[in-house]
Amino acid sequence: MPALTRQDCLALDAADPLAGLRDRFDLPEGVIYLDGNSLGALPKGVAERVEQVVRAEWGRDLIRSWNTADWYGAPGRVGAKLAPLLGARPHEVTITDTISVNLYKLLVAAVRMRPGRTRILCEAGNFPSDNHIVDSVARQFGLEVVAVPAGEIAAAVDGTVAVATLSHVNYRSALMQDMGAVTEAIHRAGALAVWDLAHSSGAVRLDLDGTGADFAVGCGYKYLNGGPGAPSHIFVAERHQAAFDQPLTGWFAHAAPFRFDPGFARAEGIRAALCSTPQVLSLIALEAALDAFAGVDMGALEAKGRALGDLLIRFHDERLTRFGTAVASPRDAARRGSHVSIALDGGFPVMARLIERGIIGDFRAPDILRFGFAPPYLRFADIYDAAEALEAILAAGDWRDAPVATGAVT
Amino acid sequence: MPALTRQDCLALDAADPLAGLRDRFDLPEGVIYLDGNSLGALPKGVAERVEQVVRAEWGRDLIRSWNTADWYGAPGRVGAKLAPLLGARPHEVTITDTISVNLYKLLVAAVRMRPGRTRILCEAGNFPSDNHIVDSVARQFGLEVVAVPAGEIAAAVDGTVAVATLSHVNYRSALMQDMGAVTEAIHRAGALAVWDLAHSSGAVRLDLDGTGADFAVGCGYKYLNGGPGAPSHIFVAERHQAAFDQPLTGWFAHAAPFRFDPGFARAEGIRAALCSTPQVLSLIALEAALDAFAGVDMGALEAKGRALGDLLIRFHDERLTRFGTAVASPRDAARRGSHVSIALDGGFPVMARLIERGIIGDFRAPDILRFGFAPPYLRFADIYDAAEALEAILAAGDWRDAPVATGAVT
Structure with a gap:
């Protein structure tokens, strides 16, 4: 050649x-x-849209924009807009918080779904923040952490493992895992899979539903071009939503936040993955940025x-x-x-x-x-x-x- | 009259x-x-500053702005700018996440500082999201929650209480607590005080250091005018920073995040209260908004x-x-x-x-x-x-x- x-x-x-x-x-x-x-x-278009949010929605319409501009619905609306890029259904994705915070939610929820299991399996060499969160959850629940290279997760998972977490694409090497095969192996052991899509969303073809993924988190500011520190996305497979029990039980995860009930009643569906008031400027910037993927x-x-x-x-x-x-x-x-x-x-x-x-x-x-x-x-x-x-x-x-x-x- | x-x-x-x-x-x-x-x-000035962040810092300078525009230092920088409004020292305040997420961090850290104590005391009638978080932390640590009206916190706290949390100004009634007297009563019982400043920051005179407050959270989007969903502020008194052990151990709370060490080493000072990458557009909007308080x-x-x-x-x-x-x-x-x-x-x-x-x-x-x-x-x-x-x-x-x-x- x-x-x-x-x-x-x-x-x-x-x-x-x-x-x-x-x-x-x-x-x-x-x-x-x-x-x-x-x-x-x-x-293109993001700067203009952000300016509109600041000057018109915030500056002129003020508090009314929670309804008139549907800021309140924005996490779910943007999640639904993103879902096709992930191979997910619209009601399985929402936009909130950061990857680390969302990973914490998912790991706690997963551990609670597998009582009696004693270990969390994670990817050695994963982005360190992920594994710091794994360590924190394990400490809180008295679990053992086992770290193996991503390619060995499928072989290492067994009946002692509550949840296995790894990146779909490694942040250093770019090594991509076979999401379907690894998820299947995790499920065979009765464990749950939490995928980090930080280096996948917006760059590669994903099929969260087709591969049977349980949970996933991803990044808004990398390949999705949502702007610096754009909020993270979180995926909870529909079949797990009824039992989804995450610990950051803020009012946006409440079934009726404006009823101001003293007790927590979990929202149905993907809203249960939210915690509290979204950072609207950053969230709407991401929404506008996703227009760049229209028809792609x-x-x-x-x-x-x-x-x-x-x-x-x-x-x-x-x-x-x-x-x-x-x-x-x-x-x-x-x-x-x-x-x-x-x-x-x-x-x-x-x-x-x-x-x-x-x-x-x-x-x-x-x-x-x-x-x-x-x-x-x-x-x-x-x-x-x-x-x-x-x-x-x-x-x-x-x-x-x-x-x-x-x-x-x- | x-x-x-x-x-x-x-x-x-x-x-x-x-x-x-x-x-x-x-x-x-x-x-x-x-x-x-x-x-x-x-x-005034916020729309222009946000446009500059979007078009110049993000659009033109791209990833370099983490250094050249010091996005990396923004949480601490904005925290230091806010600190005088709270009666706090610049190194005791940072800007990150939401009130509910920050309250979760503080409550877990406080509970860990008082091992063996079996109860969390909270304000009946507080903003519900706060008490949902209290319930979540109590559940995770196997603690009992005791809710009493804010005015009865001082009388109700005793040696079984690890931490007491209440709002300085109630969201419904506007009833304001005497932060110094209540904190003193909480300390007399050997417990820790977590104050919610949602309806205080930017509206009333605060003296976190003078009143001996241990921890506090506050809101960026109410009286501070930081924009819809503006990030929250979190206060950790200097004397507690060395032992501050919160569970959302993301990379921004790491002593050396860009060394990408597999193990977590907690940052010194208020940085330990961060978790992960800030939503920069919303954070810088708050920074610009605080100019409205200059000289006030x-x-x-x-x-x-x-x-x-x-x-x-x-x-x-x-x-x-x-x-x-x-x-x-x-x-x-x-x-x-x-x-x-x-x-x-x-x-x-x-x-x-x-x-x-x-x-x-x-x-x-x-x-x-x-x-x-x-x-x-x-x-x-x-x-x-x-x-x-x-x-x-x-x-x-x-x-x-x-x-x-x-x-x-x-």
């Missing part, structure tokens, strides 16, 4: 059926943005993300290995989410220099250069240009010596 | 040293807004709120009692927060008609017409005009018969 050229990439862009989606985003000039897996780009086939989107990743890996193999780098993500695109990690000892200054050039990825200590490929707004030529810049920085060689700002590259 | 006239109110406005604060808000024409205790009005003496603000409330009560006593209404708030302004509740059997349609006329208060089932007096933007003449409108509706008498929309008046 002849070496990859920029011309090849331009041809791929010309043939890309999703190329037009880029016009749905306001992207800054001179930037190749490979960090949409950390903070997604700004979709998630299978096609996933395929494009994989193709973008394959391109970087091919470039890497052809031109970068001489610098001591290694691909730290699955080479099999079918087992990979929408980012590619390249390992490089002491590579932090390399990422800092890429960012100085307007090529924005991120770094995950100790040695991971992470490049995210948000399929709606990235072009194949962008990947080529980014990889060439990476090659130039590595070839210059002085990145090992020269000091760079050592602040966090989030 | 001669009956109150509108001219008297205009004279009060002319002499009001805080009258100029009204110019710091964008208020809609034709509205008298007496619901700032539910959703505060829009301060909270004692003077509290005094104005009381005077506004006294005015409504005087009007009520002079002209409304014939309609069967009753003041359901303390007549002693020193024991009252910044709203006045008027009880009226079946009064919901009365509030609906007031709202139709652009006089916006709210209704709390079954019988409370609630009028909030946000001191920065309300005029004495506004209260007079609202009360006259109320009188006209009551005098017309047909509100009992005519149907009105029965949707929630939040």
Whole structure:
């Protein structure tokens, strides 16, 4: 196979059926943005919609907007809008709080559904915040935590396990789990599955209902482009909603919040997964951002993300290995989410220099250069240009010596 | 005393040293807004600041804004900006999550600091969401809940009580507790005090440090005018921070979140009260909104709120009692927060008609017409005009018969 050229990439862009989606985003000039897996780009229309919420709904209509603009229904409404991207039904998803808070709710609810079981199984190497929450829940219920790599969850689950939790796509490696097979194994042991979709929602095709998932959490500010710190989504399969018993029993989870009854009566359906008053500006920004997915086939989107990743890996193999780098993500695109990690000892200054050039990825200590490929707004030529810049920085060689700002590259 | 006239109110406005604060808000024409205790009005400058966050910080600078715009430091920075309004030190306050979530954190942390004690004392008649959270924490730790009216907390606390929680200002009656005396009684019994400041922060003078408060939560979207669902604030007294052990151990509460260690190491100081990524749009809106309090003496603000409330009560006593209404708030302004509740059997349609006329208060089932007096933007003449409108509706008498929309008046 002849070496990859920029011309090849331009041809791929010309043939890309999703190329037009880029016009749905306001992207800054001179930037190749490979960090949409950390903070997604700004979709067009969001700024205008947020301004309307601030000036008209808040400023002019004031408290009435809870009814007239249906802020009250917004968590469920936005959840229903998101549900098709997750392969879920509208009444199985709502938008609230953060991933960590929602994971806490789900784990406590799951543990309560499996009384007598003594262990929580979790993914070693999962995003640490998830496992901190696992540890906290286990401590509260006197349970043992067992951490194994994601690929070993199916084999490790047994009748002592109440709940197993793992990421669908790992935040470092991008290794993607087979949700159906793993969930089935968890269910065979009588346990419950809680999936973290942080690096999946909006990037890859999901089928929560088809795979039999019990519970899931996901992120609004990565591939869904909902804005900085956008609220999380939470999925509770319909069959579990009647017994769903989470501990953050705030008034938005109450069957009749405006009756102001002293006792708690759990709301029916997905509302039971809420806790309290939503942060409306951030929530409505996410709602508007989801317009960028209107009419998009998630299978096609996933395929494009994989193709973008394959391109970087091919470039890497052809031109970068001489610098001591290694691909730290699955080479099999079918087992990979929408980012590619390249390992490089002491590579932090390399990422800092890429960012100085307007090529924005991120770094995950100790040695991971992470490049995210948000399929709606990235072009194949962008990947080529980014990889060439990476090659130039590595070839210059002085990145090992020269000091760079050592602040966090989030 | 001669009956109150509108001219008297205009004279009060002319002499009001805080009258100029009204110019710091964008208020809609034709509205008298007496619901700032539910959703505060829009301060000038907030819409522009939010637009800057969306278009420039998110849209243009993207992920870099976590550092360059210091989104990462925003919870603590905004907490420090708020702290003087609470009588707290800057490092004792941060902004995160919702009141209910924060109350859960504080109650669990407090229970862990008092092992062996078997009861949680709470305020009967407190905002229900608070007591639902109390019940949830008690259930998890196998504790007994004892609910007594706020005024009986001091007498009811004993050596079996781990923690007592109550509102400083009750959401219905506006009855204000003596924070110093109640906290002292709680401490005498060896228990801890968790105060809910939902109807206090931004309306009345607070002295968390001076009164010896242990923990507190408060609301960003009422008298602080932070926007719909603005994030909550949480106070942990400096002396408790080293032992503060809350269960929502997300990565923002980690000592080194970007080291991605598998184990949880609690951050020092108030950061341990965070959980995960903040909803930046809502958080920065609150930060900008706090500019409306720049240079404001909270004692003077509290005094104005009381005077506004006294005015409504005087009007009520002079002209409304014939309609069967009753003041359901303390007549002693020193024991009252910044709203006045008027009880009226079946009064919901009365509030609906007031709202139709652009006089916006709210209704709390079954019988409370609630009028909030946000001191920065309300005029004495506004209260007079609202009360006259109320009188006209009551005098017309047909509100009992005519149907009105029965949707929630939040």
